[in-house]
Amino acid sequence: MTTRDRWRVYKTLCLMFVLAVVTLTVVQKGGVNPGTHLQPDSQARVEVVLGSKMKGYFSVSSRFWKPYKPQPEASTELPQVTQDWAAGMWDVTSSNCSANLNFSTSDWFVGLEPNFKQFLLYRHCRYFPITINHPEKCTGDVYLLMVVKSIITQYDRREVIRKTWGKEQVVDGKQIKTLFLLGAPSSEAERAHHQKLLEYEDYIYRDILQWDFLDSFFNLTLKETHFLKWFSTYCPNVHYVFKGDDDVFVSVENIIDYLEMSRNVRNLFVGDVIFKAKPIRKKENKYYIPQALYNKTYYPPYAGGGGFVMDGPLTRKLNLVSDTLELYPIDDVFLGMCLEVLQVTPIKHNAFKTFGLVKNKKSRLNREPCFFKSMLVVHKLLPPDLINMWKLVNGNITCSQKLAIL
Numbered sequence: 001m002t003t004r005d006r007w008r009v010y011k012t013l014c015l016m017f018v019l020a021v022v023t024l025t026v027v028q029k030g031g032v033n034p035g036t037h038l039q040p041d042s043q044a045r046v047e048v049v050l051g052s053k054m055k056g057y058f059s060v061s062s063r064f065w066k067p068y069k070p071q072p073e074a075s076t077e078l079p080q081v082t083q084d085w086a087a088g089m090w091d092v093t094s095s096n097c098s099a100n101l102n103f104s105t106s107d108w109f110v111g112l113e114p115n116f117k118q119f120l121l122y123r124h125c126r127y128f129p130i131t132i133n134h135p136e137k138c139t140g141d142v143y144l145l146m147v148v149k150s151i152i153t154q155y156d157r158r159e160v161i162r163k164t165w166g167k168e169q170v171v172d173g174k175q176i177k178t179l180f181l182l183g184a185p186s187s188e189a190e191r192a193h194h195q196k197l198l199e200y201e202d203y204i205y206r207d208i209l210q211w212d213f214l215d216s217f218f219n220l221t222l223k224e225t226h227f228l229k230w231f232s233t234y235c236p237n238v239h240y241v242f243k244g245d246d247d248v249f250v251s252v253e254n255i256i257d258y259l260e261m262s263r264n265v266r267n268l269f270v271g272d273v274i275f276k277a278k279p280i281r282k283k284e285n286k287y288y289i290p291q292a293l294y295n296k297t298y299y300p301p302y303a304g305g306g307g308f309v310m311d312g313p314l315t316r317k318l319n320l321v322s323d324t325l326e327l328y329p330i331d332d333v334f335l336g337m338c339l340e341v342l343q344v345t346p347i348k349h350n351a352f353k354t355f356g357l358v359k360n361k362k363s364r365l366n367r368e369p370c371f372f373k374s375m376l377v378v379h380k381l382l383p384p385d386l387i388n389m390w391k392l393v394n395g396n397i398t399c400s401q402k403l404a405i406l
């Protein structure tokens, strides 16, 4: 790229950012007609994560909200958790970590696809420095910390989340906080064009955590482990954590209702859990895993990474366990592996459907506010649809008639 091209790209990006801010301000002030832009993304999978105001809307409603009955406690709890708040600092200061060439000439390695090679060469690099931090985020009594996986270029999604479900607020005396989790820009051009904007965004909103590892698909597990470590370092008093993607719809109110009903559950981990998932062996699939990386028939139970909820003490246990396991390239499966070591079975909740809700993409459910009003997390909504749906759901709708889901 010539300097001139770069300048042009940079100018375009600045302009886009300003436009996004202006648009969102206008939208927030009600200058945009709700309901004019509700075409669901044609490739959308609808994911639903938790429903509350279900009663009377759906015939299946009562099942959604049946409080979870705790299973008898396992007699041994693994491992013993010692809490050490003394650290209170991100203690990783060097990014130096060289490739592990120990197996680079083995036959099984040579035959792998380049992304798996890269993953394996750097798999032992566990922690990186933090470049944007907010140690103050968890001070006081935080009830629910919402953390959202995001990448540097998707500021529009962050912007909309801040205006909708990610808005920091106090509900019935319960503090809710939001953070976005980011890695380093994935190219020099991205660094040149976006890093400063990101820092400015953080200067305004104070809700970005960024670490110095490449923000790639296979490094999502690093994002997971870095968050767990960060949480264990800075958040001794947070009751619950919601972790999810930046393209979902979340009903915070419904999540709080659910958590209130599950108040006595220890080791709470709830989401769209799949049991006995098989590793995907088709090379063209995004989630393909070669035999050399995982050779068992099934994965342990795990919750789809689109959105799930866990309690604070469990989050700290997961941090300790994650350090004892080798990194696995799929972040939600990796967390399932950690839960397995802890002997915690994640809870499957019908209102979390992060693996797709309505197969028929033209289904009116995909644009039905009464449906969204009943849910916990719905995937997939991009910024304009999310903000419109948000206004509809939080506006004056009366949802009286029954909707037949599925």
Ligand SMILES: *[C@@H]1O[C@H](CO)[C@@H](O)[C@H](O)[C@H]1NC(C)=O
Residues within 6 Å of the ligand: 094, 096
């Ligand atoms: C990191 O590596 C660079 C170059 O390899 C070296 O100059 C630097 O001293 C290293 N830093 C640390 C903290 O090891």
Ligand SMILES: *[C@@H]1O[C@H](CO)[C@@H](O)[C@H](O)[C@H]1NC(C)=O
Residues within 6 Å of the ligand: 100, 102, 124
């Ligand atoms: C590579 O192998 C050597 C010798 O077996 C071992 O000491 C070292 O820890 C290995 N490197 C990594 C990164 O695992």
Ligand SMILES: *[C@@H]1O[C@H](CO)[C@@H](O)[C@H](O)[C@H]1NC(C)=O
Residues within 6 Å of the ligand: 115, 118, 119, 122, 125, 212, 213, 214, 215, 216, 217, 218, 219
């Ligand atoms: C993950 O991030 C590290 C640090 O930036 C990088 O060296 C490594 O190549 C990345 N791994 C993948 C699979 O992208």
Ligand SMILES: *[C@@H]1O[C@H](CO)[C@@H](O)[C@H](O)[C@H]1NC(C)=O
Residues within 6 Å of the ligand: 295, 296
């Ligand atoms: C599966 O992998 C483990 C560890 O990598 C190895 O010890 C075991 O022999 C493998 N099993 C099969 C059936 O290939």
Ligand SMILES: *[C@@H]1O[C@H](CO)[C@@H](O)[C@H](O)[C@H]1NC(C)=O
Residues within 6 Å of the ligand: 396
């Ligand atoms: C919303 O509902 C309230 C109370 O039911 C009513 O007074 C108000 O006029 C409604 N607003 C709109 C815009 O429909």
